[in-house]
Amino acid sequence: MEVYKDPVMLPCCHSFCKACLYDWWRENVTRQCPVCRRCSSMTDPPSNLVLKNLCDTFSQQLNRPSLPEAICPHHKEKVQLFCLDHQQPVCLVCRDSRAHHEHKFRPINEMAQYYREQLQKSLLPLQDRLRISSDVIHHWYQTSEYIKQEGDRTEKRFQEEINKMRDFLQKEEQERVQAVRTEVQQKVSLMEQHVAALSEEMETLSNTIKQTQEELKASDATFLQTYSGAVRRVQQAPLKVIPQIASGTLVDVAKHLGNLSFNIWNQMKDLVSYTPVVLDPNTANRSLFVSNNVRR
CATH class of the missing domain: 1.10.287 (Helix Hairpins)
Known part of the structure; x- marks a missing residue:
């Protein structure tokens, strides 16, 4: 209901104030998104820098006090023009003074708007970089979650193979x-x-x-x-x-112990197999699915 304060982003792309999100989590058994109820395993969600900067800018504009009109320090008159040669605001008296003889002038509001647009354009690459960085952080967060899931699947498959040999x-x-x-x-x-x-x-x-x-x-x-x-x-x-x-x-000790390891290994050949080519699921095309034993 208010402007975001220290916003963080969950894997489901919903953003919340950090303090509000932690209060919500303390009242619930699991760490869920308050909107879509999707569970999150990360205890410290990343900051949503794009949203934070927008909120900071919005708050500054709301809290900005009304500025007094600019006054020329030389003639104590209201500045209404902008000297293109000196690149500074001036009053009407300055325009007719010797210091600005034959200089070019423009209305101060026109030049202010022009320079605002130029400065806004110069911010575009920074804003793009910030947006890209935020997307990268979100992607890395999702990758971190996927790594955990992949580790669990690999560990489970490993245990299944070991249990088969153990049995x-x-x-x-x-x-x-x-x-x-x-x-x-x-x-x-x-x-x-x-x-x-x-x-x-x-x-x-x-x-x-x-x-x-x-x-x-x-x-x-x-x-x-x-x-x-x-x-x-x-x-x-x-x-x-x-x-x-x-x-x-x-x-007959020789019958029971002779070549014991070799005989057991020889009987295990039907249980295990060797594949000279192993597929890498991390480099496979997204449209391909690799089997659990990474053979096909």
Whole structure:
């Protein structure tokens, strides 16, 4: 409702007083444009220099006091003419004086209007430069927003590719760990069976030895009566060859760890691919759309 004070410009091209905009933002949860409700991620919007200069000029004209009429310092008369030779305002008495003999004069209002127009023309390049600079700032602001969005998209795509490889590696790890654990369980179970069989044989031999030693301690008559049975029992005792650890009993570490990285990489070849030519979305024509993997 008043003249702009320190105007700033949002990405939607709407302009507001900086203090008014900040008051609005403090009353709302998100930083929105009060007109179109478009959200802005920038906490310090750029100044609208073109609008600021226009408002400053307008305010100066409103507050400009009425100036008294110019008076000739030599003759104390009202200046009404402009001396083209001396390039200064003069009064009617100055025109007839010796100092301005044969000089050329023009009405002061006519020359003032002429020089105003000349000065206004000289301001045009400055105003154009200011307008262009303001447009450039706005473009840079939009570019900054686009850079953030582009960074978010690139980061998301990067995470998707990494997660795809991470999922593959986790699955590969689970399968290989499960294979090792299955082999360990099978071979430990086999070793336990061998231990149980050998322990049973040892118990039989221990009982035979203990019973025979008891018979050896008996009297001669008793010993001779049990001798034949003792000999037969000893001869029937199992004397199998003690089994040794056979080949393949241990975990096949070489199979699980040999060229592990190469084998995993070889299996990942179907998951990844190499493109010798990569498209650059930053230099592509505006009518072209580059895929997320920048291949087409």
